[in-house]
Ligand code: SF4
């Protein structure tokens with residue numbers, strides 16, 4: 458019986474050099490993942506193991522680009538990635554100030570920002586997976602306002618919806634933060650993000666560190682990348698100072 462993963466599973470890892478995950482973690486090489494998925498499709502291994510293998514990917518597409526026969530690896534892997542629950546509606550922005558603190562995750566830093574800067578700031582606390590909702594919805598929500606962000610995925614989603622985005626560190630005047638990995642093309646991502654970061658934190662952190670070292674410290678990165686690198690991020694500094 459054949460499966461869509463056979464070609465990659467039997468390939469002598471010809472795209473391995475292109476895969477960022479494989480540079481730090483051999484089980485994350487595209488053909489290694491395909492071997493597990495093939496076994497999963499044939500019922501030889503548990504579906505949860507196949508899912509874990511599929512989550513070793515950052516969805517960058519480098520393997521497909523390097524492949525001489527254009528195998529659509531990211532698309533094939535996505536079939537095993539669990540569907541996220543997308544919120545049906547987004548909460549309103551609290552406050553009327555033109556600057557809006559986007560406090561995703563579990564840290565609420567709008568008040569600390571207002572205290573630190575003496576500026577009025579509105580706040581928005583979005584639910585998990587809000588990036589997956591229709592970008593028109595959150596584009597309209599922020600219409601005419603500036604989003605202050607501390608998270609790369611937030612920055613990417615809001616920029617994609619045409620919202621003006623400012624990094625928290627820049628808004629505080631503390632640091633000039635480099636553009637987040639997630640705000641740049643996926644291929645330029647350090648890999649310490651997305652499903653890989655959530656399902657396999659150790660190789661994700663190793664990848665973030667490698668990317669950081671290779672860039673000579675110039676490509677940092679969002680709050681979570683800072684955490685992956687073991688560095689204090691701007692939100693932590695802000696909250697610690699109040
Ligand atoms: S994407 Fe192409 S090069 Fe990479 S494992 Fe599959 S068949 Fe081989």
Ligand code: SF4
Pocket residue numbers: 475476477478479485486487513514515516517518519520521530531
């Ligand atoms: S899409 Fe990127 S991270 Fe995923 S297997 Fe291919 S090269 Fe590796």
